[in-house]
Amino acid sequence: MIPPLLAVLLVTAAGTVSCSPRRHPLDPLSAVELTAVRSAVLASPLVPDRPISFHYVGLDEPDKADVLSYASSSSRRRPVLPRRAFVVARAGGRSHELRVDVTNTSAPSVASHAVHRGAGFPRFTTEEMAAAAGLPPSYPPFVESVRRRGLNVSDVGCGVFSMGWFGGEAGHHQAGGGRLTKMQCFVLGAATANFYARPVEGVTLVVDLDRMAVVGYRDRVVHPVPEAEGTDYRAAKVGPPFTGPVTAPGVVVQPEGSGVKIDGxxxxxxxxxxxxxxxxxxxxxxxxxxxxxxxxxxxxxxxxxxxxxxxxxxxxxxxxxxxxxxxxxxxxxxxxxxxxxxxxxxxxxxxxxxxxxxxxxxxxxxxxxxxxxxVFERYAGDVAWRHTEAGVPGQLITEVRPDVTLVVRTVxxxxxxxxxxxxxxxxxxxxxxxxxxxxxLEMKATSYTHVNQIKEDAHGTLLAANTVGVYxxxxxxxxxxxxxDGTENSFVKNTITPMRNTGDPATGGADTPRRSYWTVRREVAxxxxxxxxxxxxxGGPADLLFVNPSKKTSVGNExxxxxxxxxxxxxxxxxxxxxxxxxxxxxxxxxxxxxxxxxxxxxxxxxxxxxxxxxxxxxxxxxxxxxxxxxxxxxxxxxxxxLPYQEDFPxxxxxxxxxxxxxSNFFERNPLIRAKPPSNANFPNCSCHI
Amino acid sequence: MIPPLLAVLLVTAAGTVSCSPRRHPLDPLSAVELTAVRSAVLASPLVPDRPISFHYVGLDEPDKADVLSYASSSSRRRPVLPRRAFVVARAGGRSHELRVDVTNTSAPSVASHAVHRGAGFPRFTTEEMAAAAGLPPSYPPFVESVRRRGLNVSDVGCGVFSMGWFGGEAGHHQAGGGRLTKMQCFVLGAATANFYARPVEGVTLVVDLDRMAVVGYRDRVVHPVPEAEGTDYRAAKVGPPFTGPVTAPGVVVQPEGSGVKIDGxxxxxxxxxxxxxxxxxxxxxxxxxxxxxxxxxxxxxxxxxxxxxxxxxxxxxxxxxxxxxxxxxxxxxxxxxxxxxxxxxxxxxxxxxxxxxxxxxxxxxxxxxxxxxxVFERYAGDVAWRHTEAGVPGQLITEVRPDVTLVVRTVxxxxxxxxxxxxxxxxxxxxxxxxxxxxxLEMKATSYTHVNQIKEDAHGTLLAANTVGVYxxxxxxxxxxxxxDGTENSFVKNTITPMRNTGDPATGGADTPRRSYWTVRREVAxxxxxxxxxxxxxGGPADLLFVNPSKKTSVGNExxxxxxxxxxxxxxxxxxxxxxxxxxxxxxxxxxxxxxxxxxxxxxxxxxxxxxxxxxxxxxxxxxxxxxxxxxxxxxxxxxxxLPYQEDFPxxxxxxxxxxxxxSNFFERNPLIRAKPPSNANFPNCSCHI
Missing domain, CATH: 2.70.98.20 (Copper amine oxidase, catalytic domain)
Structure with missing residues (x-):
């Protein structure tokens, strides 16, 4: 009955979202929309300075009420909701905030504009981090530091580390002022892909990203660069032979195909x-x-x-x-x-x-x-609910519902x-x-090669010779x-509270030798x-809930x-x-x-x-x-x-x-109680032809 | 190359432990050995009273040193370790402790005997709980209580609930004294297998298990027995139709067979x-x-x-x-x-x-x-370790090792x-x-049918009409x-301890604007x-370790x-x-x-x-x-x-x-770093023929 090969192949082969003309109001901006946003910003007189760099472009989502109303309408009667982008762009040393309407991508328009006057900056762009990486090799003090360590400048790469904020005006936006960052460096080279294990310890640069220039430099301390040996993790570098543990290959087969439907x-x-x-x-x-x-x-x-x-x-x-x-x-x-x-x-x-x-x-x-x-259905071998009942005379009842879940994963x-x-x-x-x-791990180069050399706080674990994994x-x-079950919710803290049994009904106790128990003190925030x-x-352990006080179960629980x-x-x-x-x-x-x-x-x-x-x-x-x-x-x-341990290395x-x-009292009862039990529990003819 | 059908079937069909003549010193007692234990105890003059009931029979394991020495010997030179049982048997109102040697099952011998004089009793046996269940239906006050509630005695079953210990000598063993237990009862009947949902609230019996007689009775309060409707969980009773959520069937296929080997x-x-x-x-x-x-x-x-x-x-x-x-x-x-x-x-x-x-x-x-x-290999879709490296110019490196684990499960x-x-x-x-x-859940019958009737502590959640799930x-x-890595270990508490940076190297601080950090205070118990x-x-969060202070990694970590x-x-x-x-x-x-x-x-x-x-x-x-x-x-x-919620019902x-x-510093480094990457990632021809 089942075309199993096809079923599995379809899922695997589909491998991406089906094309659908229908858009959802919360869909991210499409390529056409992003392009329209760019055009609108570049064309806007509100951002006259050049170059303009886009640090954030994201959906400026419609109002929640509109989205909910959209979702509850029948598909034919759905309103057209505006499509808008929120943009943070840097130009002329300023952070510009724009809202751009791209409902009509042929005629995008800037709906609002502001210049950020407060503290902080938008995220680094990949492009400016790459550009910054080009600065140190042509900065003479850096070249000197590298040579002094016996390294080749061509083997050293530097990365952008936010300098954070440590008081004063340093982190505040100042019109025309610099957007500074720190940079630190590692030995790249062919010996290992794991440059994090080979820091050029002691060297810190300060770079102005808006001017794209080195504006500060310090070479404070020299430590040996840890060896490359044992730091690589690429299969081609660690084997063959692959001496690690071997497990049998396995794969999930879905004889009736996938249970996932994706529309847009x-x-x-x-x-x-x-x-x-x-x-x-x-x-x-x-x-x-x-x-x-x-x-x-x-x-x-x-x-x-x-x-x-x-x-x-x-x-x-x-x-x-x-x-x-x-x-x-x-x-x-x-x-x-x-x-x-x-x-x-x-x-x-x-x-x-x-x-x-x-x-x-x-x-x-x-x-x-x-x-x-x-997106995948997970067959982990877990159980959704079960019970074996040996207490009914003459029967041994066992009911089990295996757990299948759906995972949406991003790394x-x-x-x-x-x-x-x-x-x-x-x-x-x-x-x-x-x-x-x-x-x-982020690793710090050190002169230590053995734990017994460490006399003061190393701020981490000695993972290998000259290598500390920092806490x-x-x-x-x-x-x-x-x-x-609706937008109006309350936050409830059900605090588990120890109680004393007085033993005396006159004082609210129970006339039993039990001296204590706990109960639940409910508090609505x-x-x-x-x-x-x-x-x-x-205040002790608690169940923390979001409840909808206007919706109750049949026995009255929120x-x-x-x-x-x-x-x-x-x-x-x-x-x-x-x-x-x-x-x-x-x-x-x-x-x-x-x-x-x-x-x-x-x-x-x-x-x-x-x-x-x-x-x-x-x-x-x-x-x-x-x-x-x-x-x-x-x-x-x-x-x-x-706290790093040696197993975290490399x-x-x-x-x-x-x-x-x-x-939690959302359903009247276990929503799986009427789920069908598994039918082909053993899949006896499952096989795999390679 | 692969005989896939066979590979999978072998594993499934094997379905149990392979027979092996070689025994392990920690193997549980075999059927032959258990039978020999029984013979020895029954034949022993040390336990003259009858009947004898066996409450615990388990392996009296050899001394650890002997087992470790056995394990480290080559298979030909392994010493023969004694096979002994530890037994707790009740006879004549006493708890007898016996060690029985069954190294030679044809000639088992009692190696030691004692009578327990302290508090407490061994576990209830299935047989005495079944026998106790037969008492209430012929105990007139109980029959009267059941009739008063409009129930049929034949529909009511009672279970043994340990009475615990609440002071005095009650829980202490007294030669010839009674071994008492409480019993409480439920409506069994054909209407539902879930008798826990239908307690005969208010009735408690006290039974002497040694004399197998009712010795106490109380019918304190009458509450309605909750309805059977909605309490059953057996597939045959909840459907068809099965209106619960439907997931696609799925099964793990291992094209190269199982990676598990079981010997004895x-x-x-x-x-x-x-x-x-x-x-x-x-x-x-x-x-x-x-x-x-x-x-x-x-x-x-x-x-x-x-x-x-x-x-x-x-x-x-x-x-x-x-x-x-x-x-x-x-x-x-x-x-x-x-x-x-x-x-x-x-x-x-x-x-x-x-x-x-x-x-x-x-x-x-x-x-x-x-x-x-x-015992099964778990393919849950998890990752054992991974890294994507975008920082090496001109490359995007991704190395991933999927996680396969081995589960030993008991319910x-x-x-x-x-x-x-x-x-x-x-x-x-x-x-x-x-x-x-x-x-x-254990459920308590109550007169409440709605939360708004509850004026005092119900000690649980109203799950359904007349039904409280007790905290x-x-x-x-x-x-x-x-x-x-050996038997001599120490217990280490690595307490994570907040620290203040004085900002002044003279007082042990760092000359930076950072004001605080944490470090690890190591304490050996x-x-x-x-x-x-x-x-x-x-004293705050901590890593708790068992270490072997005599074994250190190459850089000196225990x-x-x-x-x-x-x-x-x-x-x-x-x-x-x-x-x-x-x-x-x-x-x-x-x-x-x-x-x-x-x-x-x-x-x-x-x-x-x-x-x-x-x-x-x-x-x-x-x-x-x-x-x-x-x-x-x-x-x-x-x-x-x-804290029960309605979803926990039935x-x-x-x-x-x-x-x-x-x-944690057990290995020199990640023991999986040299594991082979997955080769047939997609298993493209996997299928399932039903």
Whole structure:
């Protein structure tokens, strides 16, 4: 009955999104639209200076009410929503903000314009980082430093490291003033692709990116460059022979074909429907995720928009060459621009479908982020629910429903680090976000070759001779605009509270010898101050929920979704008055809740590079707005304190952290209870012909 | 080249352990050995009373030194190790402890005998629970209570609920005294298999199990029995139609066959080798797990013995019918006896291999726990390590190694709850333990049909009309006898400590504007008091390691493994002076470290049923023995505060918690760096013929 070969091949061969003339209002800007944006900006008298470089071009999404109204209209009666871009471009030493209407791509128009006057800068462009890399080799003091270390200038490459903000006006935008950055250098050469393992320690340049010139230089200390031996990770360099562990190849086969349907960028699978967007700063954006409720016979909203808003990575070495190693990967560099093509069969399994991203380069022209996203059904061998009942006389009942989930994956290679971001949709109604860290450590060259030489704080682990893996944190902040069964939600803290049993009914106790128990103290957050939670310390363990107080189950529980952290719950340990912490002060609490504001997307502020924290999640939240029975947004920060170990060298085995948004009195009962049991449990004739 | 059909079929068809004449010293007792144990006990004049019931029969394992010496000998020169059983049998109202030598099964002999004089009792046997279930229907007050509720006695079944210990001598063994238990009852009937949803609330019996008679009775309060409608979960009862979400069937195909080799009960896969045992109390036992170090060219010890020692489940309702709902699932009932056959293709994927367990019934005769364990290679679509490098001019390097892991799975259905226990072995050297909770809540009948009727603490969530899911905790305690590269290990707490930068080198600061950072304060535990850690509160976040101080990497780091919790880190909130907490006082700290003592297996004590805590992990640890540079054991408790939600009804979607034992300076570098990249990434001709 089944054309199995075809079924599998179709999925694999499809390999990308089907072309569809119908567009979704949250679709990222198309190549034609990006080109139109560029034309409009170049043609605008509002930006007279040249050259113009495009640092951010993204969808200026329509108002939420309009999008929701669009989604709830029948396809024939859908309104035409405007298509607009938000642009940050640099010209004449200024950051220009423009909104460009490209509803008619033949006649794009600038709808608004402003010049940024506050602190901070937009992200570095790939092109200016490449241009900056060309400066040091022709800067004589640098050439001298390299020669003094016995290295060839042609073997040394330098990268742009944001200088951050450490007080004063340094990070503030000044009309015509310089946009400075630091640069540090590594031995590239043919000996290893892992240049991070071979820092030219002690040398720091300061470059003015607007003038594209070296404006500062320091060669403070000389340490041996660690050897290349043992640092490469490319298959062609480590083998043959491949002496590592060997596992049997395996592949998932779907005899009835894929269960995923993709229409444009809308994904439909099992009980889920959602839109997959892409942004140069955020990378993948999940929008309008809704789940079908089989008991109610309706599709119900869960998540209006979710994406990674920032990755804050402070290093823990206060010395001259390291103190400013404090990255805001999304704001400084952009996650979308670092979402490189996924490797089929390795990054994603064979049954994955790939989607592209698109963004504007510094020149404003469209660049395709090919295969930046994969979507696959995950058959991990897990169980969705089960029960064996031995208590019914004469029977042994076993009912099991295996778990199949849908994963939307993006890998962001933010320089040395690789972040795998999974949005995992579960048939039981959960959305699980998983961050898996791999890639390469930032390493510091040192004179140490053995631990017993270390007499003072090395600020890291000696990984190999002359090589310290520096202590650091990763804080990955998600913007999660939950709309639980509608936009008006409240944030509830169900705190688990120890209770004493008095033993006396007269005082409210139970007349039993039990002395203690716990109960749940329910608190509905009124304002933003109530919405900030350090989940490890704020008044004990709690279930944190987004509920819709106007929607109740048949027995009267408010429908909700709750946050279930699963590892990686670290929060920042930096001092509140330290500059990196002021810029990312949200990182001390994993949970923030804000009222929805379309402009509040980036936890580190729109201009994160050299930001001062005056435009940031914590700054917005200081207004202490009402969040009860409002359209509210959850910000969750997943955190890891990373103490390197030798296993992390030369490339780290994956470490994962996760959290789950789990339906909690959202459904009347387990939504999988009426799922069909697996029929061909053994697939006895499955085979593979190579 | 490949005989693919055969390859897959071989694995599936093998479906069990290959027969092997060679025995391993840690193999569980065989059927022949169990039969010999029974004969020896029945024939022994030391146990004159009749009847004799066998409550525990397990391997009395040889001394660790002997087992290690056995393992390191060449197969021809291996010593013959004695085969001995440890037995707890009840006879004449006493708990007898016997060691029986069955090295020669034709001539078994009792090597030692003692009568237990302390508190507590061995686990209930299946047979006595069945016998007890026969008592209420012929107990007139019970019949009257049932009739008064309008129910048929033939529709009501009762189960044994340990009465726990709530002070005084009640829980202490008294020669000839009664071994009492409580019983509570449910409506069985044909209407639903989910009798837990239909409690006969208010009725509690007390039964003397030794005399097998009702000795106490109370009918305190009458509540309506919740309706059967909507409570069943069996496929035949919920459909057709099956209106739940539909996912596409999928199966893992291994074109080159399985990578797992099983010899007796020894599993070899990739770089791992370990032994899979089974015990009536613990269920699956993993022993002598070692990992091959490709760089060193040697196999290195990691875990001597690991198993689930206890599951402590206190409920949070202090009322008469509920205050004693405090379960020690391993100690009261036994996890092995509750490890029912796994359902192929649902509990475990199609490429799983099944293993059996074996235990003695109350009569001492062998019972097979068929397909109680499955072993499968997991192809979940995860990545073991990866890196994309865009920083090398002219190249875009991407190297990815997909993650294939090996899972050893057991599902324990402890009455209403189902615990899926996974031991997941990773090629990068980690052992990950995952507990997945599913099954059915304990429910309390109530007069409430709507939340707005509830005026006082309901001690749970109204899940459906007349049905409260009662608040409770799950504390799953693992016994993990880590032997990191040898038996002499130390326990290290690497506490992450905030530091202030003075900015002045004269005072040890760095001359930079950075004001703070963190560093690692290393502490080696001296005695057991230093080995107790509440990971959520004890002096800040920390990496907790087992190290071998006598083995160092080439740059001088001590080789180690560290504990990485991944969710489910709750600890007990009961008062220290409350009886349940005194019995399981270890549950306030997730981590305990003790010196190895072969007799210290059960965190809740050998006699957990009605225990007082005087024989327990916390009690042993009060001796404050030295744990530095000793053979030490890690006890880790994974905890969940369970606030029920309506989705948990009638069967809970799986909730998981986990922890990982991760190599940390154990290897010189990432042990996967020399693993071969995937070759047939797309398996383009994979298909499935049904």
């Amino acid at each position: 960028r809308v994904v439909r699978w099992a009980n889920w429907e959602f839109h997959v967007g892409f942004d140069v700063r955020a990378s993948t954006v999940i929008s309008m995720a809704s789940v079908y409720d089989g008991d109610a016979g309706t599709r119900r909203q869960v998540l209006y928009r979710g994406f990674v808003s920032e990755i804050f990575v402070p290093y823990m070495d206060p010395e001259e060459e390291w103190y400013f190693h404090v990255f805001m990967d999304a704001g400084d560099y952009g996650l979308g621009v670092s979402a490189f093509p996924l490797q089929p069969g390795a990054d994603c399994p064979a049954n994955a479908i790939y989607m592209d991203g698109l963004y504007a380069n510094a020149d404003g022209r469209p660049v395709k982020a090919e295969n930046a996203i994969c 962001v290679s933010a320089g040395n680090y690789d972040y795998t971001f999974d949005w995992e949709f579960k048939t039981a109604g959960s959305i699980k976000c998983v961050v898996s860290l791999s890639g390469i 650091h944190d990763h804080f990955v902040t998600y913007h999660l605009d939950l709309d639980v 009124e304002t933003e101050a109530d919405g900030q939670v350090n989940i490890n310390s704020s 429908v909700g979704y709750r946050l279930v952290p699963a590892g990686a719950t670290a929060s920042s340990l930096l001092a509140d008055d330290d500059y990196p912490q002021r810029r990312a002060s949200y990182s001390k609490k994993q949970v923030w809740v804000t009222p929805y504001d379309k402009s509040e997307k980036w936890a580190s502020g729109l201009y994160a590079e050299q930001s001062t924290g005056d435009d940031s999640l914590a700054a917005w939240s200081r207004r202490n707005r009402r969040i009860k029975e409002e359209d509210i947004v959850l910000w969750y920060t997943l955190g890891v304190h990373h 490339v780290m085995p994956t470490v994962s952290g996760a959290f789950e948004l789990r339906p | 009960r020894v599993v070899r896969w990739a770089n791992w080798e370990f032994h899979v045992g089974f015990d009536v109390r613990a269920s699956t036992v993993i022993s002598m797990a070692s990992v091959y170090d490709g760089d060193a060219g040697t196999r290195r010890q990691v875990l001597y013995r690991g198993f689930v020692s206890e599951i402590f489940v206190p409920y949070m309702d202090p009322e008469e019918e509920w205050y004693f709902h405090v379960f020690m699932d391993a100690g009261d009932y036994g996890l092995g006896v509750s490890a029912f056959p796994l359902q192929p293709g649902a509990d475990c994927p199609a490429n799983a291999i099944y293993m059996d367990g074996l235990y003695a019934n109350a009569d001492g005769r062998p019972v097979k726990a068929e397909n109680a364990i499955c 324990v259905s402890a009455g209403n709850y189902d615990y899926t226990f996974d031991w997941e072995f990773k090629t990068a050297g980690s052992i990950k333990c995952v507990v997945s909770l599913s099954g059915i 409770h905790d799950h504390f799953v305690t693992y016994h993990l006898d880590l032997d990191v 001296e005695t057991e008091a230093d080995g107790q850690v509440n990971i959520n509160s004890s 080789v180690g493994y560290r504990l990485v919790p991944a969710g489910a880190t709750a600890s007990s909130l009961l008062a220290d002076d409350d009886y349940p907490q005194r019995r399981a006082s270890y549950s306030k700290k997730q981590v305990w470290v003790t010196p190895y003592d072969k007799s210290e297996k059960w965190a809740s004590g050998l006699y957990a049923e009605q225990s007082t805590g005087d024989d327990s992990l916390a009690a042993w640890s009060r001796r404050n023995r030295r744990i530095k540079e000793e053979d030490i054991v890690l006890w880790y408790t994974l905890g969940v505060h369970h 069967v809970m979607p799986t909730v998981s918690g986990a922890f990982e034992l991760r190599p």
